[in-house]
Structure formats: C-alpha cells, structure tokens
Amino acid sequence: MKLVDVVRFTNAEILYGEELIGAIDVEYAYGSDLMSDVLAFARPGSLLLTGLTNVQIMRTAQMLDIPAVVFVRGKRPQDAAIALASQVKIPVILSRLSMFETCGILYREGLLPCSIPDREV
Amino acid sequence: MGPQPYVERYVVQGGVFDAIGEASTQLKSVLKMLGIPSDITRRATVVAYEAEMNLVIHAGGGEITASVFPDRLELFVRDEGPGIPDIPLAMKEGYSTATDEIREMGFGAGMGLPNMKRNSDSLDVRSEVGKGTSLFAVIRFPSDPVQQPVKEG
Ligand SMILES: Nc1ncnc2c1ncn2[C@@H]1O[C@H](COP(=O)(O)OP(=O)(O)OP(=O)(O)O)[C@@H](O)[C@H]1O
Ligand SMILES: [Mg+2]
Numbered sequence: 095m096k097l098v099d100v101v102r103f104t105n106a107e108i109l110y111g112e113e114l115i116g117a118i119d120v121e122y123a124y125g126s127d128l129m130s131d132v133l134a135f136a137r138p139g140s141l142l143l144t145g146l147t148n149v150q151i152m153r154t155a156q157m158l159d160i161p162a163v164v165f166v167r168g169k170r171p172q173d174a175a176i177a178l179a180s181q182v183k184i185p186v187i188l189s190r191l192s193m194f195e196t197c198g199i200l201y202r203e204g205l206l207p208c209s210i211p212d213r214e215v
Numbered sequence: 216m217g218p219q220p221y222v223e224r225y226v227v228q229g230g231v232f233d234a235i236g237e238a239s240t241q242l243k244s245v246l247k248m249l250g251i252p253s254d255i256t257r258r259a260t261v262v263a264y265e266a267e268m269n270l271v272i273h274a275g276g277g278e279i280t281a282s283v284f285p286d287r288l289e290l291f292v293r294d295e296g297p298g299i300p301d302i303p304l305a306m307k308e309g310y311s312t313a314t315d316e317i318r319e320m321g322f323g324a325g326m327g328l329p330n331m332k333r334n335s336d337s338l339d340v341r342s343e344v345g346k347g348t349s350l351f352a353v354i355r356f357p358s359d360p361v362q363q364p365v366k367e368g
Contacts, residue, residue: 128318129268130326133261134333138254146321153236157243157260159253174233 095120095205097162097185100141103203104189104196106164110176111185118161118185124208125166125197129154136160137208141200145193149174156182166193220282220289221249227267229276229296232320239264242281249283251356258334259288259354265327266292266350272313272322273297274348290335290352298344306332306340 097118101108108115122140126132132154136142143164144151152175155163162185165171171179171186179186189196201207223245225238242263246256263279270277274296282289299305306328313323332338335352342348 127321128324128326129321130265130324130330133265134326134330138257144321148320149233150235150321153240154264157236157239157264158257 095200095203097141097187099203100162100164100200100205101187103199104164104187104191106187106189106196109165109171109186109188110179111162111183114183115162115185115187120161121206122208123197123200123205125193133158135208135210140208141205143189143193143196143200145169147171147175149178151175152178152182152184152186155184160184162187164189164196166191166196218285220284222283223281225267225279225281227270227276227279229271229274231271235268235271236264238267238279242279245281246283246288251283251288255288255354255356259290261334262290262331262338262352262354265331266290266352268322269327270294270296272317277347286356286358287336288354288356290350290354292350292352293347294349295347298346299340299342299348300344302340302342 097115120141122137124136124140125143127145129150136158138159141162142155142160143166145166147169164187166189168190176186227238239260243260246259274294277294280291304310308329309325311323311325317323336355337353339351
C-alpha cells in the first residue's frame with residue numbers, strides 16, 4: 095500500500111515528510127505502545143502505529159528501518175520526536191482515529207499483520 | 216588470536232530516558248560504515264538498544280563495548296547497578312520489574328532480555344546482587360563467499 099493511501103484511508107495529517115511519502119510503499123504494519131514489543135515483532139520495512147508520543151518511538155523506528163510512523167488518536171508526538179524524525183527522514187503521520195480504528199481500516203484495505211511466533215510455555 | 220578487533224566504547228548515563236538509543240544509533244552507523252550486512256546490523260542494533268535501555272532503566276547507567284572481528288561482533292555490557300537476583304526468571308518473556316511510570320514511556324514489556332537472546336548467536340548474562348550485571352553477546356557474520364578472493368574485502 096502506498097503511504098499516501100495510508101494517509102488518505104485514515105484521513106490523517108502529515109506532520110513531517112510530505113515530500114518523502116510519495117516514494118514509500120508499505121506491506122506490513124505493527125501497532126504497539128511498547129518499544130520492546132516493536133523490537134521483537136515488527137518486521138523490517140513495516141509501518142509502525144503507536145499511541146506513544148516520545149522521542150523513543152522514533153529512535154526505535156530508526157533502529158528497525160521502519161519507513162514511517164503513524165501516531166494514533168490525535169496524540170501529537172513531542173517536538174523532540176518530530177525533530178528526530180526529520181533528522182533521520184522518517185515521515186510522521188497523525189491519525190485522529192483510535193488505534194483500533196486506524197488499524198482496522200488499514201487491515202481492511204489490505205495491510206498485512208506482522209506474525210507473532212507462538213510463545214513458549 | 217586473530218586480527219585486532221575494531222572497538223567502540225559507549226558510556227550510558229542512568230535515568231536519562233530521552234537519551235536512550237543514542238549509543239545504539241552510533242553503533243548502527245558504525246556497523247553500516249564498516250559494510251556489515253543490513254540484517255546483521257539490525258540484529259546487533261536491537262541487542263545494543265535493549266541493553267542500553269536496561270542500563271538506563273534498571274542499572275543507573277553503564278558501559279557498552281562493541282568489538283568487530285572479521286567474522287563476528289561481540290557486545291560487552293556492564294553496569295554496577297542493583298544486579299538481577301534470578302536470571303532465568305528475568306530471561307522470561309513478560310517478566311519485568313519496571314514501574315508504571317516507566318511503562319507509560321513504552322518500556323517494561325519484559326521483552327528485552329528475550330529479544331537480546333533471539334537476536335544474538337550467544338548471550339551470557341552474569342549478575343551479582345548489589346554489585347552489578349554483565350552481558351556478553353556474540354553476533355556472527357555469515358561466511359560470505361563473495362568476500363573471499365574474488366572481491367576485495
Ligand atoms: N542491567 C540490569 N540491572 C538490573 N536489573 C536488570 C538489568 N537488566 C534487566 N534487569 C531486570 O530484568 C528484568 C527483565 O529485563 P528485560 O529487559 O527483559 O525487560 P524490561 O526491561 O523490564 O522490559 P523491556 O525490555 O521490554 O522494556 C527487568 O525488569 C529487571 O528487573
Ligand atoms: Mg529491557
């Protein structure tokens with residue numbers, strides 16, 4: 095799915111990276127508010143959706159080569175997060191919809207989930 | 216013995232949450248610069264990042280030493296924090312002593328140590344309560360035939 099379509103389907107706002115998003119395509123997505131969960135399960139190249147707003151979410155995205163981050167339910171990322179995003183050139187998208195609704199729409203439109211391996215025990 | 220490794224050392228401050236990831240970001244760019252394959256770089260970065268988080272959150276800071284050998288990366292992480300009383304328990308997915316305040320920042324899923332284990336070829340954790348913790352992770356590079364006589368390394 096083109097990132098521009100992610101923005102369109104969720105009626106979202108681009109906070110950073112207007113000029114970058116045209117070239118980005120995503121196939122998978124992962125939604126979480128836990129950094130280590132993202133580090134464990136987000137596959138390379140997947141879109142990250144989160145309700146967190148701090149700078150760590152952009153750091154995590156950068157570590158994993160996440161192509162773009164969607165902040166949900168209208169929670170604006172902190173200035174430091176946007177500053178880091180622009181430094182590392184990762185587009186930042188703001189969806190006013192809840193995590194559930196944002197994910198639901200993107201799932202319906204064809205974005206794929208990252209698979210979670212069965213837990214031991 | 217083999218050749219001398221390329222060594223990078225990072226000092227990590229305790230409790231400075233906004234800085235979490237600075238050391239790992241630097242390591243990531245060093246590995247990229249050294250031409251380490253991207254999947255290996257990614258695994259190494261995840262291990263370093265989880266270690267860095269733990270240093271900041273649980274240990275009051277510490278140190279990460281990365282040694283790049285021709286066939287592997289070694290990460291040595293040490294701190295003089297409170298230590299881990301039960302290492303097998305700490306290694307379990309979901310086990311965390313992080314406070315709610317820490318969880319609100321997105322840490323404390325109890326996934327860090329299991330993540331480190333999954334992303335390294337070997338992980339050795341040692342700890343003494345009241346003295347500190349040390350971690351030794353090895354990430355091997357794939358033996359790449361094109362790197363042999365055909366092409367300059
Ligand atoms: N360097 C350390 N010093 C003291 N205790 C530690 C250290 N590293 C880990 N621990 C203990 O082991 C537990 C599990 O660590 P782990 O990294 O797996 O999860 P976490 O840090 O709690 O959460 P997450 O990594 O998902 O953010 C921690 O909650 C903490 O009690
Ligand atoms: Mg941790």
